[in-house]
Amino acid sequence: MSARLKTRLGALELPNPVMTAAGCAGTGRELAQFHDLTRFGAFVTSSVMTQPRAGRPTPRMSETPSGLLTAMGLPGPGIEGFLERDLPWLQEQDARTIVSIAGNSVEEYAELARRLRGVPGIAAIEVNVACPNVEDRGRMFAWHPGAAAAVVGAVSAAATVPVLAKLAPDVADIVTIALACVDAGADGLTLINTMEGMAIDHRSLRPVLTGVSGGLSGPAIRPVAIRCVYQVHAALPGTPIVGVGGVATGLDALEFVLAGASAVAVGTTLFHDPTAGPRIVRELDEALAARRIGRLADAVGLAHKPTGYVPPQVRPEPPVEEPAEPGELKEKLP
Template sequence: MSDRASDRVRTALGALELPNPVLTASGCGGTGRELAQFFDLARLGAFVTTSVMPQARAGRPTPRVTETPSGLLTAMGLPGPGIETFLERDLPWLIEQDVRTIVSIAGNSVEEFGDLARRLRHVPGVAAIEVNVACPNVEDRGRMFGWHPSAAASVLRAVRAAARPGTPIFAKLAPDVTDIVGIALACVDAGADGLTLINTMDGMAIDPHTLRPALTGVSGGLSGPAIRPVAVRCVYQVHAALPSTPIIGVGGIATGLDALEFILAGASAVAVGTALFHDPAAGPRVLRELDEALAARRIGRLADAVGLAHKPAGYVPPQVRPQEPEKEKL
């Protein structure tokens, strides 16, 4: 099969229709220019930007990345050029490449989130906004907005009020919570059109040579295959509670079968992240493998596989092609 996927993988995230369900995870594709050296970004369902903040940030001092078994620990500190440079330099380049762009935003206060959404209100080329509520909340002593339903909801209300009407808004949630379903419900009630599940998990590594934490920031975000079972569980639980809410599944996706697992749990799209660091062309490859996996299971439309793991045993999706009977031997 060629790298071009078939029509069976077309999907929709609410009002946002995409030719395929494979996205990049925020923070893993740089500005897009880095990945464009390896494949045409327009082949992705969408490109999700690194979280954009109001001002330029250098991020945390090094070391801020370390490998762990089946994963990666990062404590980057959301480095980036800020909204001004993003709008002047990075977003126009993505638009020129005909890339469907989901802009991730992050702020230290509810007001900053609202201001960022307002800056994007009249900017062409923004397919959707991803609201990274799994970032520090200086209004609450550095805790995460996404740790509390009320805090997460306050951010989503501010973004919904400031964003251009009709712009799809997705809340990106962290798994380090007691009840991710409750937080998801609060975000949707506050105006989120969909959810991105999950962000990294809080983790830590200690260097046995220096006898000190491996990261300058002590703890960091764990990503990669190590967190995939947690991510699948979160998608499954949230889809069960909000079956009509679009979900972007994220967390350790490295193959088409990984992506299929998220879709069966209830995701309508998936985002590839950590895999890009050792295989920059992982996106198109995962898409091809997913297309092949659907075909092998005689599933004619990706939409019929979304949430299929929730169906009772013996359920057959309407678009599943019946297997042709074997011809009798003469």
């Protein structure tokens, strides 16, 4: 793997910036049928909750133009099952594991962080704040800076590994929420979670999903994700960002990096191309090489630089003199 792709998310160093997106790679066993999980910079688990959950009834997935609508309901084995079965398996694969956690109260998030404290094989914790807050009439934590900061603060106080806050784009001002999370102790940010959307079946004349609305992901939301990364990086240039939303190629990944992301996560693409991860790593490396950028770090936030800025690792080609005409050669001779 090319050394140019090394990146950092706070104290966490990764050999490449391409990760899985939470909820899109199962337990890891599904992808391991196609390639070694260590070919990802990191494997992000599905969001783990305190108790086992079956999730919402089907239908809970529906394809849309350039995207996917999902209303899974965060199914999973709960923290006990995760620690007993899923995490040990990931440790056996030597996967760099980032554990996504979700809860319905600040105390649930804090409990999950305490359960993960000091557990071997965990590289970082990603806090999914796009969950309904039962203590606040079901409004999402992500909608209010104070609520999001309370969750992040509780997790950070208990965690012994870097903490990433994953934010939703369906807010009035994502920069304000990002600032609140960083002030509360987040070591980095994951931008973005899915956007709320819905579809109606023209045959049944009813919503396609049992849950009526769901999260829209895939290439359809990439421009929104790029905008969020760009805005947050401009406000917090020293904070590592994981860009998520429609990454399907190395050039998609490069676009996030130029906007300010130090890493990217691949999600929806994995459903139809489970081998996409290693391919995107290769394509991103080729894209950097083609632009003569020697390190990924030199491309992070490059779109914010003034026109004409040259990354330090890029060396312009020396000017090539055109061969002189015979008459010109005679004139130059002493």
